Amino acid sequence: MPEKPPAIALDDRDIKILSILSTEGRIAKAELARRVNLSAAPCWERLNRLEAAGVIRRYRAEIAxxxxxxxxxxxxxxxxxxxxxxxxxxxxxxxxxxxxxxxxxxxxxxxxxxxxxxxxxxxxxxxxxxxxxxxxxxxxxxxxxxVTKEVKAGSPPLAALLTGRPTI
Missing domain, CATH: 3.30.70.920 (Lrp/AsnC effector binding domain/regulation of amino acid metabolism (RAM) domain)
Incomplete structure (x- = not known):
């Protein structure tokens, strides 16, 4: 059985970055940095770290x-x-x-x-x-x-999953 990769430590900003990207994959990096209250360079470093760790697997468009x-x-x-x-x-x-x-x-x-x-x-x-x-x-x-009608399709509730608390 393949070994699981080690878990990556995520802080609140990482979780916020992931939450935003899971619903807004085309957000400009400057806007992402602004929304997580970071300057561009540290936000970019976090994004690169999340990608390198395999936490962010891909970016794609949701087609109608x-x-x-x-x-x-x-x-x-x-x-x-x-x-x-x-x-x-x-x-x-x-x-x-x-x-x-x-x-x-x-x-x-x-x-x-x-x-x-x-x-x-x-x-x-x-x-x-x-x-x-x-x-x-x-x-x-x-x-x-x-499927006769799509009722709901969305991204996983990252904050609730990672903190163990439901979002309200």
Whole structure:
């Protein structure tokens, strides 16, 4: 089992930087520094340290798909036939090769994985599932849940997670 990287010590300013960036990834560095009450150079150093430590994994835009192309979001609960390390590895390698599978989480409990799929249509989703079944990757069964409306999607509540106190 791979070793966990050492935890990085975060202070209140680091937490504030991360909170701001998790919702406003394109904020100007000068504005970020102003909002965390630092001058530009120390803020930049903190940002570099957080990136180097792997705390900040990437920056990206959140695209309003409905404004540019038809799409369907589907959640898929997956159960594998066998529960051996090799079976999980084969499944995970296969999932990683499909760009329509935008998220996949290993679960404890009744199902083995939860996948998030974004594709052009129900037909293209079904073609993806057919490909996965044809790959012989040990899919025992799967359950499909089609998203009819996004109610909420956001960033994790960093301050509450790191301090143990809910935000009000």
């Amino acid at each position: 798909l409905a404004r540019i192309a038809p799409s369907v979001t589907v959640f898929v609960m997956v159960e594998l036939e066998h529960h051996r390390a090799e079976s999980f590895q084969v499944f995970e390698r296969t999932v990683a090769r499909h760009e329509e599978i935008v998220g996949c989480w290993a679960l404890g409990g009744g199902f083995d994985y939860l996948m998030s799929v974004v594709t052009a249509s129900i037909d293209s989703y079904q073609r993806l599932i057919d490909q996965l079944l044809e790959c012989n990757i040990g899919l025992k069964r799967y359950f499909t849940y089609i």
